[in-house]
Amino acid sequence: MEKIVILTGAGISAESGLGTFRDEGGLWAQHRIEDVATPEGFARNPAVVHKFYNARRVQAAQAQPNPAHIALTHLQRNWPGEVIIVTQNVDGLHEAAGSENVIHMHGTLAGALCTTCDHRWVAPPEMSVGEPCPACGGPTARPDVVWFGEMPYFMDLIYDHLANAAIFTSIGTSGQVYPAAAFVHEATMSGARTVELNLDPSSGASSFDQVILGPASETVPRWVQKLLRES
Incomplete structure (x- = not known):
């Protein structure tokens, strides 16, 4: 078939x-893509990135x-x-x-990824800097989403x-x-x-x-x- x-x-x-990152007035309009959707942005300021994805996670959870x-x-x-x-x-x-x-x-907003051991798990509603990986204990959790420049x-x-x-x-x-x-x-x-x-x-x-x-x-x-x- x-x-x-x-x-x-x-x-x-x-x-x-x-909203998409091309929309005016939405979440993406308040941030530069380079700051919240690249590995380099996460390395520079993980707190800003976590805050951004926490907001997206809440928004997505409310959507139908x-x-x-x-x-x-x-x-x-x-x-x-x-x-x-x-x-x-x-x-x-x-x-x-x-x-x-x-x-x-x-990837998905509902997922978390350890940048040390590549372990994946269900993300809590809010992620924060230094959140430990349940597999290796490393304080290197990030949202399990693919950023610009990643495969x-x-x-x-x-x-x-x-x-x-x-x-x-x-x-x-x-x-x-x-x-x-x-x-x-x-x-x-x-x-x-x-x-x-x-x-x-x-x-x-x-x-x-x-x-x-x-x-x-x-x-x-x-x-x-x-x-x-x-x-």
Whole structure:
């Protein structure tokens, strides 16, 4: 049966109230990316970074899945083949909507990571400087999110899925952040049909076979319904 690989970005969670780093007036607008989303920023001032991610963790915990998340869960449960959801988002809204085996290529706000021994565990609601690792005791805990300049997680697995995809769909992504921005090219080389669903065309929109514009909460349910009718 045909495999569908779906990449989701900040645009799918924006309608649940989670702002992107391009939004004005939100959490990201109050900080420079270099200060809160790079290893160097964490090394310079871990307290600022922890405070920022503590606020994001609270914000994400209060957010609810929107119709786009729910539609993807419906697709995953009813498509006759495999539906793989890869997300650049660090929230848990796909899982809250009922989706399974979501691949979080940029980590999750719900996770903590020890920079000494690479142990991972569930993050407390608030993390602080010097928080000990439960495995090695080192005071080197950080949020388990992928920062700019770091390699995303599960790349081999993602490329394996793209190599076997019949349909590749990108939802709510800017098309500016690599390696995710190149997924459409990987899928195209494997013979997949490619679709972009976005509020506005991404910088890589011309690489897709089809571009559907509009809010994700409207376009994704319609796209899912059409796919299932035709399956």
